[in-house]
Amino acid sequence: xxxxxxxxxxxxxxxxxxxxxxxxxxxxxxxxxxxxxxxxxxxxxxxxxxxxxxxxxxxxxxxxxxxxxxxxxxxxxxxxxxxxxxxxxxxxxxxxxxxxxxxxxxxxxxxxxxxxxxxxxxxxxxxxxxxxxxxxxxxxxxxxxxxxxxxxxxxxxxxxxxxxxxxxxxxxxxxxxxxxxxxxxxxxxxxxxxxxxxxxxxxxxxxxxxxxxxxxxxxxxxxxxxxxxxxxxxxxxxxxxxxxxxxxxxxxxxxxxxxxxxxxxxxxxxxxxxxxxxxxxxxxxxxxxxxxxxxxxxxxxxxxxxxxxxxxxxxxxxxxxxxxxxxxxxxxxxxxxxxxxxxxxxxxxxxxxxxxxxxxxxxxxxxxxxxxxxxxxxxxxxxxxxxxxxxxxxxxxxxxxxxxxxxxxxxxx
Amino acid sequence: xxxxxxxxxxxxxxxxxxxxxxxxxxxxxxxxxxxxxxxxxxxxxxxxxxxxxxxxxxxxxxxxxxxxxxxxxxxxxxxxxxxxxxxxxxxxxxxxxxxxxxxxxxxxxxxxxxxxxxxxxxxxxxxxxxxxxxxxxxxxxxxxxxxxxxxxxxxxxxxxxxxxxxxxxxxxxxxxxxxxxxxxxxxxxxxxxxxxxxxxxxxxxxxxxxxxxxxxxxxxxxxxxxxxxxxxxxxxxxxxxxxxxxxxxxxxxx
Numbered sequence: 001x002x003x004x005x006x007x008x009x010x011x012x013x014x015x016x017x018x019x020x021x022x023x024x025x026x027x028x029x030x031x032x033x034x035x036x037x038x039x040x041x042x043x044x045x046x047x048x049x050x051x052x053x054x055x056x057x058x059x060x061x062x063x064x065x066x067x068x069x070x071x072x073x074x075x076x077x078x079x080x081x082x083x084x085x086x087x088x089x090x091x092x093x094x095x096x097x098x099x100x101x102x103x104x105x106x107x108x109x110x111x112x113x114x115x116x117x118x119x120x121x122x123x124x125x126x127x128x129x130x131x132x133x134x135x136x137x138x139x140x141x142x143x144x145x146x147x148x149x150x151x152x153x154x155x156x157x158x159x160x161x162x163x164x165x166x167x168x169x170x171x172x173x174x175x176x177x178x179x180x181x182x183x184x185x186x187x188x189x190x191x192x193x194x195x196x197x198x199x200x201x202x203x204x205x206x207x208x209x210x211x212x213x214x215x216x217x218x219x220x221x222x223x224x225x226x227x228x229x230x231x232x233x234x235x236x237x238x239x240x241x242x243x244x245x246x247x248x249x250x251x252x253x254x255x256x257x258x259x260x261x262x263x264x265x266x267x268x269x270x271x272x273x274x275x276x277x278x279x280x281x282x283x284x285x286x287x288x289x290x291x292x293x294x295x296x297x298x299x300x301x302x303x304x305x306x307x308x309x310x311x312x313x314x315x316x317x318x319x320x321x322x323x324x325x326x327x328x329x330x331x332x333x334x335x336x337x338x339x340x341x342x343x344x345x346x347x348x349x350x351x352x353x354x355x356x357x358x359x360x361x362x363x364x365x366x367x368x369x370x371x372x373x374x375x376x377x378x379x380x381x382x383x384x385x386x387x388x389x390x391x392x393x394x395x396x397x398x399x400x401x402x403x404x405x406x407x408x409x410x411x412x413x
Numbered sequence: 414x415x416x417x418x419x420x421x422x423x424x425x426x427x428x429x430x431x432x433x434x435x436x437x438x439x440x441x442x443x444x445x446x447x448x449x450x451x452x453x454x455x456x457x458x459x460x461x462x463x464x465x466x467x468x469x470x471x472x473x474x475x476x477x478x479x480x481x482x483x484x485x486x487x488x489x490x491x492x493x494x495x496x497x498x499x500x501x502x503x504x505x506x507x508x509x510x511x512x513x514x515x516x517x518x519x520x521x522x523x524x525x526x527x528x529x530x531x532x533x534x535x536x537x538x539x540x541x542x543x544x545x546x547x548x549x550x551x552x553x554x555x556x557x558x559x560x561x562x563x564x565x566x567x568x569x570x571x572x573x574x575x576x577x578x579x580x581x582x583x584x585x586x587x588x589x590x591x592x593x594x595x596x597x598x599x600x601x602x603x604x605x606x607x608x609x610x611x612x613x614x615x616x617x618x619x620x621x622x623x624x625x626x627x628x629x630x631x632x633x634x635x636x637x638x639x640x641x642x643x644x645x646x647x648x649x650x651x652x653x654x655x656x657x658x659x660x661x662x663x664x665x666x667x
Binding site: 038040041042043045047048049050052053111112113114116117119120123124125127128129130131134181184185186187188331335336337338340341342343344345346347348349353 | 489502503504505506507508511512513514515516517518528537539540541542543544545546561562563564565566567569570571572573574575578579580581582583595596597598652653656667
């Protein structure tokens with residue numbers, strides 16, 4: 001039976017400080033961009049009355065969806081009893097919290113009146129899925145925080161299973177809620193479908209795991225801590241299944257639209273003549289985000305660290321493209337006030353609305369990622385989130401591992 | 414009463430195979446389920462009745478597209494002048510009312526008419542607003558509470574009529590009766606303060622004075638009102654009636 005050791009990272013290397021500095025800089029830049037937008041108004045951004053949610057919403061939704069998926073690894077360990085993933089649970093929980101905070105950061109700083117965000121909780125309108133999401137986000141942070149605590153405090157370990165199950169159910173609800181922000185809208189051709197809720201759940205699995213893999217493999221390489229082939233093999237299989245499932249949902253979603261005569265014009269826009277959106281769909285979402293990682297992962301070297309990193313980066317790029325189409329593409333396509341008619345107005349009815357992200361909202365969007373990095377880098381330095389080794393001889397597939405968090409703890413018994 | 418009930422419970426011999434503690438557990442669980450479900454069911458029931466019930470007053474508009482002419486924009490300029498809106502047309506200019514030209518590609522028939530907030534009974538903007546800043550008055554007028562709006566723009570995403578705008582810059586020279594706030598959502602108010610003074614909205618007055626009398630304003634629920642009588646006279650419809658939002662703005666000839 002193996003003993004799992006966790007230890008804070010030393011955090012003295014140039015790489016660590018450089019990473020910390022870049023993330024801090026991005027975060028501060030995001031504050032600046034948010035304040036600038038607040039002071040000047042959103043006319044300084046690329047958004048307008050037609051494209052009301054821009055690149056920062058793409059990043060926000062992407063991060064929030066990935067947050068829920070990042071918790072997957074911990075869920076598999078504690079809910080489904082796969083002990084091989086247990087050593088990864090702490091990082092999984094940490095990443096989930098960091099990603100959610102990063103996403104909310106983007107959302108809140110983009111608000112027209114960010115100082116009033118708590119009004120959504122104080123005056124919560126329970127007919128609004130957006131208000132529900134506020135509670136779901138707050139609950140997710142709280143539950144995952146307790147889950148981490150129960151995992152890391154040996155005396156409370158016995159409660160971690162129950163908290164893990166709670167966190168798992170909560171995250172499914174949360175992603176259902178995020179998908180329903182769009183699925184509940186009857187106003188736009190791309191939305192108004194219950195399919196978006198489960199689609200967002202499966203997207204969260206893929207994006208979350210890809211983010212997790214990047215942090216895990218990149219971080220462990222920088223720390224010179226090994227990640228064994230066994231654990232890489234397992235994660236590879238998971239990622240393969242998730243990417244395939246995202247593709248499946250994309251096919252079902254688009255086929256459903258194609259089958260409905262009223263939706264064909266919209267599908268034509270996405271699949272054939274939507275310019276940047278068509279390119280993002282075929283090249284970004286399908287090719288880079290779906291086919292390419294599948295080919296890599298199903299290849300002979302599918303479980304190698306390099307392949308996993310490449311596949312994960314591809315999944316993230318494809319994911320961003322997919323969320324961009326879901327959010328911006330849906331607004332670019334003209335709203336159907338008079339289906340089947342040719343419509344003109346001074347308010348850009350009937351035309352495809354252009355959108356070029358401006359620097360304020362782009363800075364804000366990226367700052368969410370910076371904040372995620374900042375939280376993770378600081379957390380792994382002050383608390384023992386990362387195992388000392390994930391080499392094959394340490395990760396035990398069948399047995400139960402013991403957990404030792406004290407620095408320099410006893411050797412494997 | 415309570416005492417009687419207690420006696421009844423304590424006197425009753427437990428039936429064979431029925432554990433009283435389990436019964437209590439079921440009762441507790443039942444109570445908990447009821448406590449959890451009741452607010453939701455009540456809310457749902459309320460959602461179903463809001464708007465569908467006949468209130469004494471529901472303000473609305475009737476727009477006759479057979480009278481409205483393509484070149485006329487009296488309603489639009491009246492709205493801009495009265496509410497202090499910019500006349501400059503750019504992608505980020507707020508437009509509370511706009512003239513749309515709709516052509517049927519099958520027949521070539523073209524119509525031109527104004528579109529503004531449709532003041533729906535089942536308003537999606539009210540439903541989606543996380544803070545309740547978007548609200549519907551008992552008389553059917555849908556407004557935005559600028560103090561409570563956080564500027565999330567979810568209502569702009571949700572409105573099927575593209576009727577909402579977002580104030581993306583500092584607004585100067587505001588009209589006292591039409592306060593506007595940077596970072597908040599806004600839309601046609603049906604000139605609520607004029608309506609409260611017994612007048613028609615600015616667009617309707619302008620259409621009557623400078624246009625073709627294509628707009629009628631009034632109480633939809635008053636059978637004696639001009640609007641109710643006209644609605645009973647000839648067939649009308651609402652934009653995207655299929656969505657079931659029960660708009661307060663009706664159209665003839667579209």
